[in-house]
Amino acid sequence: MTTVDILDIAREPVWLIQCDTPIPAGFPSPADDEMGERVDLNKILLPHPTHTYLARVNGTSMDGAPSHIVDGALLAVDCAMKPRVGHVVIAAVENEFTVKRLAKRGEVYWLVPDNPEHAAIEVRGADHVRVWGVVTHVVTELINGKLHEDVRARRLQ
Template sequence: MALDSTTLAKVELTVMQPHPDAPKSALPLFLSKVTAGLPAQVDDTVHDYVDLNDYCLPHPESSFLLRVSGQSMLGAGIHDGDLLVVDRSSKPKSGQVVIAALDGEFTVKRLARQGQAVQLVAENPEYPSIKVRPDQMFMIWGVVTFVVHRL
């Protein structure tokens, strides 16, 4: 069975890795947390500084970014056009969102393993999940650790 691009939420494989000489930029992290419920008093004390490179790329030598194309992962908060931070050094576990290669095509899906059975689960009811058959070429490229999208 051939899988077409409407079944797979494709990722553009323009691999972007941090340049080793890229400047680091630490941003202030305030002591207060912002509530998502009722408003609360704000404390404007700077608690620390956070460099997003260090925060989002704990393994920069094995991390890269991919841009998403498709709607199959909306339920996981992954939208068309988002950037995914992918870590190749993390061992993929069932339940994690992964970048997988299946018969030469790439997709982003939630990994589901039960014994020897592997399934790539869509997070949008309009898209089917994919049961990986033993006769298919299958490889996991990495684990998605962060999603970057504009509001």
């Protein structure tokens, strides 16, 4: 089963410069050298700051389509959002966190992996499975090493 570790996060603004020009997947234009306004990354990733956490994925159950959430990715998890069918959620299954897609088959809810090599988990009640939050954003590292070096994990009890 894919598990997640809940991380401590800074709540103060994380400023990035927004590029006002769309970025083509071709060659950049030399005329596009102007920088845009500053964007607070926390406002994007943490819409409900006191109810939003970062979690690191451990495993491969969600690395298939459509989410492609890979081992080691960081997830922004909003615990204030009401989970709906189709959402990727963090759930506590027998007291261990996992990340799966919430599905409904007939009258039964399931936690379904995007990777078909992993099994779905039937939600048999609040004592067995508890949905903890909705995944709103995924941060995936393209250059190996920095994300794991710079972000430290701490288990929540």
